[in-house]
Amino acid sequence: MSANKSAWQTKELTAAFLDGVRGAIPGADLQLAVIKKIAELWFPEPARILDLGCGDGILGRLLLEAFPGAKAVFADFSEPMLDAARAKLGNDPRAAVTRVDFSTPEWLEKVASDAPFDIVVSGFAIHHRPDEEKKRIYAEVFQLLSPGGVFLNLEHVASLSPAGKKLFDEFFVDLLLRFHRAANPQKSRQEISETYYKRPDKNENILCAVDVQCRWLREIGFRDVDCFFKVFELALFGGRKCL
Numbered sequence: 001m002s003a004n005k006s007a008w009q010t011k012e013l014t015a016a017f018l019d020g021v022r023g024a025i026p027g028a029d030l031q032l033a034v035i036k037k038i039a040e041l042w043f044p045e046p047a048r049i050l051d052l053g054c055g056d057g058i059l060g061r062l063l064l065e066a067f068p069g070a071k072a073v074f075a076d077f078s079e080p081m082l083d084a085a086r087a088k089l090g091n092d093p094r095a096a097v098t099r100v101d102f103s104t105p106e107w108l109e110k111v112a113s114d115a116p117f118d119i120v121v122s123g124f125a126i127h128h129r130p131d132e133e134k135k136r137i138y139a140e141v142f143q144l145l146s147p148g149g150v151f152l153n154l155e156h157v158a159s160l161s162p163a164g165k166k167l168f169d170e171f172f173v174d175l176l177l178r179f180h181r182a183a184n185p186q187k188s189r190q191e192i193s194e195t196y197y198k199r200p201d202k203n204e205n206i207l208c209a210v211d212v213q214c215r216w217l218r219e220i221g222f223r224d225v226d227c228f229f230k231v232f233e234l235a236l237f238g239g240r241k242c243l
Contacts, residue, residue, distance in 0.1 A: 025175075027231045034229050034236060035059065035152055036066050039119055042150045042224075042240060046070045046118035050111060050144065053077075053102070053125020056084035057095075059154065063119060064094055073114050075100045075107070076125070102129060108140055116146035127156040128204045135216050142220050145241040151222065152238040158207035159233055168232035172196065210235040 025031075039046070049072040051060030060072045071094045074085050082097055089095045096114070100107035102125070120141050126134055141151050159165040173193050180187045210227050214237055217225045222239030229236040 025234065027229065027234065031154055031229055031234075031236055032059075032062055035121065035154070036062060038152060038228065038238075039063060039066065039121075039150060043118050043148060048114060048117045048119075048146075049073070050075065050114070050117040050120045052120055052122040052141070054085050054097075055081050055123060055125075056088050057097075058088075059121045059123045060095070061088060063121065064092070070094065070118075071114075072096070073098060073111055073117075075111060077101050077103075102126070102137060103133065105136065105140060108144070111144065115144045116149065117144050118146050118149050120145060120149070120151045121154075122152070123154045124156055126153065127207055130206055131208055134208065134213065135220075138213075138216055139220050142222065142241055147241060147243050149241045150238065151217075151241070152228075152236060153213075154234075154236045155210075155213075156205065156207060157210040157213070157230075157233055157235045160209060164232070169196070171232060207233070210237055213237065214239075 046063075046067050047070060049060060049063050049067070049070050051057055051063075051072060051074045054060055054074040054076045057074045060074050064070060064072050074082070074089070074095060074097045076082050076085070077100060079099060082099055086097055089097065098110050100110045122141075126137055129137065138151075145151060159168060173189065173196050176196060177187065177189050177192045180192060210230065214225050214227060217237075217239050221241070221243075223242040225237070225239035227235055227237040
């Protein structure tokens with residue numbers, strides 16, 4: 001599906017995700033802590049950071065806080081998501097926000113003037129692309145990285161079995177219910193479940209197993225490739241450009 005036709009272009013879905021879904025993502029705080037630790041150990045003094053598919057910029061903002069001397073580019077195809085990022089970033093002079101379309105290689109032109117990047121971080125942005133496009137994007141990220149540069153991808157990946165997928169979905173519904181009941185104790189599990197399974201972006205998911213994607217990264221030339229965190233279908237994986 002072209003980015004121009006994505007459900008993520010609507011303000012309603014953007015708000016629903018940022019306000020009603022992300023807070024229930026399992027292990028979210030630990031995911032952020034792992035990203036921060038890997039970045040500190042692998043590239044302790046980055047000058048340039050790219051937050052690819054930034055949403056409201058949560059990952060890039062985390063890294064700007066950890067590395068006050070760095071500058072960051074926040075790139076996404078969804079204008080409502082970029083509006084949320086602008087609101088969170090305020091007038092931070094270290095941050096630049098740009099709209100890019102991952103469905104074509106032309107997105108590279110939008111960020112090339114700020115390359116090379118020492119850290120590229122992506123959060124739940126690439127799993128909507130077909131496998132060949134995923135591999136192309138990973139190769140393009142490799143081109144954008146400086147020597148020793150780090151790529152970390154926090155992503156929705158495929159379960160290895162239908163049973164695993166069902167377990168993940170039901171686990172996520174439980175967490176969503178707990179999250180929403182904190183504000184509205186009358187919220188029913190049936191209502192949450194129907195909203196989750198019928199949400200408009202669900203049909204955009206084109207998931208791939210994390211071990212397959214790690215193999216792609218190695219084939220491209222990344223080193224120290226690993227899956228650093230995984231809870232059901234949510235995984236953090238990546239590697240370094242060590243030449």
